[in-house]
Amino acid sequence: MLEVAAIASLLSGGLCGLLGYYAQRFNIATLSFSVAHAALAGASLALVIKSDVTYSALVFAILFALGMGIISTRISPHERELISMGFFSLFNAIAIFMVYMSTSYVLSTVSISVVLWGSVLAITKSKLILLAGITAIFMLYLFIFKPQIDSILFDRKLAKAEGVDVDLHTIVLLLFIGIAIAFALRLTGGFLVFTLLYNPVASAMQLVRKAQWQQVLAPTIGMLAALLGLTFSYILDWPVGATIAIISSTILMVAYITRTIINMKLSREARRAQISRGR
Amino acid sequence: MEAIQGEAIRLSDVWVAYSGSGRPAIREINLKIDYNSLILITGPNGAGKTTLIETCLGLLKPIRGEVFLLGVNTKSRKIIKVRRKCSYVPQDFMKPPYESYTAKHVIKLGLATDMCLFGLSDLEIKRRILNVAKMLQIEDLLDRPIGTLSGGQQQKVYIARALVREPKVLFLDEPFSSIDEESRYVIAKVIHEYVHQKKACALVVSHDVDPIIDLSDIIVHMDNGKITNVEVN
Numbered sequence: 001m002l003e004v005a006a007i008a009s010l011l012s013g014g015l016c017g018l019l020g021y022y023a024q025r026f027n028i029a030t031l032s033f034s035v036a037h038a039a040l041a042g043a044s045l046a047l048v049i050k051s052d053v054t055y056s057a058l059v060f061a062i063l064f065a066l067g068m069g070i071i072s073t074r075i076s077p078h079e080r081e082l083i084s085m086g087f088f089s090l091f092n093a094i095a096i097f098m099v100y101m102s103t104s105y106v107l108s109t110v111s112i113s114v115v116l117w118g119s120v121l122a123i124t125k126s127k128l129i130l131l132a133g134i135t136a137i138f139m140l141y142l143f144i145f146k147p148q149i150d151s152i153l154f155d156r157k158l159a160k161a162e163g164v165d166v167d168l169h170t171i172v173l174l175l176f177i178g179i180a181i182a183f184a185l186r187l188t189g190g191f192l193v194f195t196l197l198y199n200p201v202a203s204a205m206q207l208v209r210k211a212q213w214q215q216v217l218a219p220t221i222g223m224l225a226a227l228l229g230l231t232f233s234y235i236l237d238w239p240v241g242a243t244i245a246i247i248s249s250t251i252l253m254v255a256y257i258t259r260t261i262i263n264m265k266l267s268r269e270a271r272r273a274q275i276s277r278g279r
Numbered sequence: 280m281e282a283i284q285g286e287a288i289r290l291s292d293v294w295v296a297y298s299g300s301g302r303p304a305i306r307e308i309n310l311k312i313d314y315n316s317l318i319l320i321t322g323p324n325g326a327g328k329t330t331l332i333e334t335c336l337g338l339l340k341p342i343r344g345e346v347f348l349l350g351v352n353t354k355s356r357k358i359i360k361v362r363r364k365c366s367y368v369p370q371d372f373m374k375p376p377y378e379s380y381t382a383k384h385v386i387k388l389g390l391a392t393d394m395c396l397f398g399l400s401d402l403e404i405k406r407r408i409l410n411v412a413k414m415l416q417i418e419d420l421l422d423r424p425i426g427t428l429s430g431g432q433q434q435k436v437y438i439a440r441a442l443v444r445e446p447k448v449l450f451l452d453e454p455f456s457s458i459d460e461e462s463r464y465v466i467a468k469v470i471h472e473y474v475h476q477k478k479a480c481a482l483v484v485s486h487d488v489d490p491i492i493d494l495s496d497i498i499v500h501m502d503n504g505k506i507t508n509v510e511v512n
């Protein structure tokens with residue numbers, strides 16, 4: 001059981017870290033958060049209509065990702081942020097509403113912990129296989145479309161001008177995010193799942209500047225945070241999702257402080273060099 | 280309106296406005312561009328030259344009028360495929376020092392849409408890259424990270440990327456802005472030769488003091504969002 005949870009945490013952390021990297025580079029970070037919360041709303045709805053939490057989350061996340069993906073090709077990035085934030089709040093409200101409406105029986109099952117704080121028990125072997133499958137498909141997608149995706153990462157406008165279907169790749173990325181989140185949600189709970197998307201890549205961007213390194217570091221940090229979180233939650237009997245979030249946020253803080261110290265040192269050295277040249 | 284065979288680009292009564300801005304950036308644009316021609320577009324800053332180019336590519340959609348690129352309306356989804364036969368050198372191109380793609384890789388990215396499973400072979404890609412690098416005299420830059428190159432050097436890399444695609448239409452937005460006098464002649468000649476050899480067409484935004492003026496077939500003057508004069512050279 002614990003091995004299943006450990007593998008699931010590595011897969012969720014790694015996949016979400018990688019997806020988070022692409023979400024940042026594609027400029028759809030905010031939109032990806034609202035996709036994560038669409039999954040939360042879907043999961044919470046399952047409490048009331050008494051269906052499978054993951055599949056309900058999956059349907060919500062996919063429909064929202066598709067809808068917003070298509071709409072956002074026709075609106076400005078500013079409008080996209082605005083709509084994303086609107087849905088972000090709405091989905092949180094739906095989640096709370098559904099928990100409020102759930103029967104006391106449901107509130108005593110594992111489903112509620114999936115929605116709220118995640119659960120090691122919620123990860124079954126079959127869900128793990130599906131998570132591994134989606135990870136494999138995403139890696140395959142990155143491999144097949146590497147030239148086009150590299151071109152978008154290098155210069156989005158130029159890629160578009162050269163006939164790369166930037167909008168389509170953005171929609172596909174959003175779909176992968178929706179699907180991955182619907183599964184990762186079981187581990188972290190619906191309210192904290194977006195920390196797996198954001199914190200690892202944000203930490204990586206603090207620590208290294210070269211995109212190639214960020215791309216490797218983000219999923220590595222994601223895996224580390226998820227595995228450490230799982231371990232601590234097991235030892236201390238803490239809720240697993242919150243523990244993962246605390247660890248990944250701590251990593252982000254440390255990365256930020258490291259970056260700040262390095263920057264201060266560099267500028268001091270630069271100043272010193274300037275002064276000595278001035279003489 | 281139907282597109283006419285043999286025309287590379289046609290704009291009829293085209294108006295374009297940026298979202299949030301009340302005033303159209305270009306207006307009443309009528310222009311027809313044939314293959315086998317080099318068009319120079321000149322005009323002061325803010326005249327609408329960049330807007331015109333991005334409208335031709337379909338990156339900006341007109342609020343009025345219609346644009347056909349290689350016979351396809353830029354409002355249609357088919358335009359995505361059509362762009363594969365076009366190249367673009369944007370006006371703002373500088374990459375920061377930590378951008379670590381090598382010049383060679385940046386040029387190769389221009390072939391991204393040809394690199395699918397049954398696309399160009401590695402050998403052919405290599406040959407094409409070396410070929411354009413030789414023409415533009417940037418062979419010695421190929422292995423350097425793009426961010427460490429000077430403005431002029433980066434600009435040459437983008438021109439190489441544009442040419443390596445062997446496009447039917449070349450859009451070059453102030454491609455000489457950072458390039459030294461001597462190289463301008465070389466590159467202008469390369470572009471001129473390419474256009475006539477491949478029966479392609481090129482729209483080049485440039486100042487009319489540039490060496491390319493003598494090589495261009497048509498000079499389009501723009502001011503304040505309008506075409507003010509069209510000269511046949």
Ligand SMILES: Nc1ncnc2c1ncn2[C@@H]1O[C@H](COP(=O)(O)OP(=O)(O)O)[C@@H](O)[C@H]1O
Binds near residue numbers: 327330
């Ligand atoms: N992204 C933008 N948003 C709003 N207005 C813009 C934008 N880009 C250009 N403009 C405006 O459109 C007009 C034409 O700009 P542009 O096509 O860049 O001119 P040029 O390339 O000839 O210098 C200018 O008035 C400019 O201020």
Ligand SMILES: [Mg+2]
Binds near residue numbers: 328329330370452
């Ligand atoms: Mg311009």
